[in-house]
Amino acid sequence: MKTDKQGFIQLDMPEAEVYYAPNFFSKDESNLYLQQLTEEVAWQQEEIKMFGKQLPLPRLTAWYGDKGYTYSGLYNAPQPWLPILLELKKRIEAASGDRYNSVLLNYYRHGQDSMGWHADDEKSLGPGIASVSFGGERGFAFRHRKRKDLPTVKLTLQHGSLLLMQGTTQQHWHHQLPKTSRPIAPRINLTFRTIMG
Ligand SMILES: O=C(O)CCC(=O)C(=O)O
Structure with a gap:
């Protein structure tokens, strides 16, 4: 592992650009963001069709921003930005050098809530x-x-952390958030993205 961007560790992954900052937000900020997002976001239980059945996604979701987005056959109509999301977006853009129009x-x-192996590689998505x-x-x-010769790269995503996936990461790598049998506190993840066109 090497450090490149300030405060970030670059993961050792060929054909990818992945940077991790475990303490991007302070503990106090993170506690506040967790509480506010839990309360303010319009969380939804979406369903997807699998094996001919409508099944609930193993997590709640919400989509905010300037543009709608389809993934796993689900169209997400955008909800207008909340002030807290714009505040987070600004801080992350300053650190990553990228610009986002959706989250x-x-x-x-x-x-038992999880996200299976996938890549965010839709043509309409910026890298x-x-x-x-x-x-x-x-x-x-x-x-x-x-x-198959490359090992799976594992990390623990901490409270208040920021993970940047850039360059050709999505073309060459899948990622997942597996289930765990450990008792675990609720978790919120935000992926800021750029929808093109
Ligand atoms: O919750 C996570 O850390 C994973 C989210 C993810 O993979 C995605 O939104 O595409």
């Missing part, structure tokens, strides 16, 4: 994604899409 929020109620975590610490993993 997907995920609320993981407990260890820079900034992922912010508040609440219970969860494991997170990257797996190269083709090279």
